[in-house]
Structure formats: structure tokens, C-alpha cells
Amino acid sequence: QKEVEQDPGPLSVPEGAIVSLNCTYSNSAFQYFMWYRQYSRKGPELLMYTYSSGNKEDGRFTAQVDKSSKYISLFIRDSQPSDSATYLCAMSGAGNQFYFGTGTSLTVIP
Amino acid sequence: ETGVTQSPTHLIKTRGQQVTLRCSSQSGHNTVSWYQQALGQGPQFIFQYYREEENGRGNFPPRFSGLQFPNYSSELNVNALELDDSALYLCASSPVVWGYNEQFFGPGTRLTVL
Numbered sequence: 001q002k003e004v005e006q007d008p009g010p011l012s013v014p015e016g017a018i019v020s021l022n023c024t025y026s027n028s029a030f031q032y033f034m035w036y037r038q039y040s041r042k043g044p045e046l047l048m049y050t051y052s053s054g055n056k057e058d059g060r061f062t063a064q065v066d067k068s069s070k071y072i073s074l075f076i077r078d079s080q081p082s083d084s085a086t087y088l089c090a091m092s093g094a095g096n097q098f099y100f101g102t103g104t105s106l107t108v109i110p
Numbered sequence: 111e112t113g114v115t116q117s118p119t120h121l122i123k124t125r126g127q128q129v130t131l132r133c134s135s136q137s138g139h140n141t142v143s144w145y146q147q148a149l150g151q152g153p154q155f156i157f158q159y160y161r162e163e164e165n166g167r168g169n170f171p172p173r174f175s176g177l178q179f180p181n182y183s184s185e186l187n188v189n190a191l192e193l194d195d196s197a198l199y200l201c202a203s204s205p206v207v208w209g210y211n212e213q214f215f216g217p218g219t220r221l222t223v224l
Contacts, residue, residue, distance in 0.1 A: 004152075006152070008150070041217075041218075041220075042217055042218075043114075043200055043202075043215030043216050043217045043218050044153070044200070044215050045215070046212055046213075046214075049212065088152050088153070090152075097143070097155050097158060097166050097168070098143070098145075098153070098155060098202075098213060099155070100145075100152030100153045100154070101152050102150070102151055102152045103150075103151070103152050
């Protein structure tokens with residue numbers, strides 16, 4: 001079993017839609033939860049970071065962590081064509097070694 | 111402030127050859143991590159260097175080795191290349207090694223093994 005599971009998609013939505021991206025994990029030692037965005041042929045860039053359980057909002061993006069269910073989500077409101085990218089969830093414990101999901105490919109259609 | 115840079119951008123090698131990839135960390139960052147990202151997959155942790163010492167290693171064979179230099183730049187060396195080594199190799203730097211610290215990724219080196 002992989003430590004982090006993520007539905008690879010692809011996901012295609014119309015502009016303005018709400019997008020929900022999810023990951024599950026198995027390692028209860030994970031404390032830090034991140035969402036990265038990766039454009040084609042580029043390195044990942046950090047979107048959101050959450051420590052332990054709870055919600056965090058940044059503009060159109062909301063990250064949720066439920067440690068009891070080992071489940072994290074990223075919501076994108078009012079999606080834009082510029083949001084088209086691959087979204088990667090990542091997690092780590094105390095050691096700063098990141099475990100990534102497979103990535104979900106998102107296309108927002110104008 | 112200069113971000114993380116990697117060289118070369120692309121590289122083509124044949125099976126059995128050796129390759130060296132280079133990474134310059136962001137200014138002020140003393141920790142460098144290397145990841146392998148196969149096509150359609152998420153990055154997989156190879157190893158991390160902190161102050162010139164290896165500080166954690168993922169599930170990769172010994173033919174993957176690295177170095178970190180006093181200026182915190184780093185190299186990834188892969189010996190006896192195999193076809194499955196074809197991937198995007200990402201370098202990430204962070205300011206400290208303990209707890210959570212944002213890892214800033216470079217653009218990657220795309221390695222093709224024929």
C-alpha cells in the first residue's frame with residue numbers, strides 16, 4: 001500500500017466551477033500537509049500548507065485536513081483556466097521528508 | 111533573491127552510463143532534497159543533505175549517490191543507468207531540516223535513458 005493515495009484524474013471542469021481534490025494516507029505520523037501545483041515541465045510550487053487537522057483558506061483555495069480519517073482535501077472556488085495544472089498533495093512528519101501523491105491533472109475549460 | 115536552479119535542463123544517456131545532475135540551492139538554505147518524478151507520477155524522495163551530510167534516504171539503490179558542497183549546492187550521481195531511471199529529477203532546498211519548512215523546488219532535469 002502506498003503511503004499517499006491520490007486519484008490521478010484527469011479532471012475537466014467548466015470555468016467558475018468548484019473543484020474538489022482529495023488524498024488519503026496511511027502513516028499516522030504525518031503532521032504537515034501540503035498542496036503543490038505543477039505546470040507542465042516545471043517544478044512544483046507550494047499552494048497551501050496545513051499543520052495537523054483543520055481548515056485553512058487563502059483566496060479561492062481552501063485546504064482541509066481530517067487526521068482521524070487520514071483524509072485531506074483542496075477546494076478551488078470560481079475555477080479559472082489558469083488553474084489548469086497538476087495538483088500534488090504532499091505530507092511529512094518531523095523529518096522534513098515529503099511524501100507525494102500521484103497528482104491530479106485538472107483542466108478548466110473557458 | 112535567486113531561486114533554486116538545476117543543470118542541465120535535459121540529458122540523454124544510454125543504459126550502463128553514469129550521470130551527474132547539479133543543483134544550486136536558494137540563498138540562505140542549507141538543506142537540499144532530491145526527488146525522482148516518473149511520467150504521470152508524483153515525486154519520490156531520493157535523499158536529503160544537510161550541512162554536507164546525508165540526512166535521510168528513500169527507497170533507492172546505492173547507485174544513486176549525492177554530495178553537498180560548503181556553499182550548499184548539491185550533486186546527484188546515478189551509476190549504471192537503467193531504462194527505468196528515465197524521469198524528471200527535482201531538487202528542493204529549505205532553510206532548516208527539522209520540522210516543517212517549505213521546500214522550494216527547482217525546474218528539474220529531465221533524464222532520458224535509451
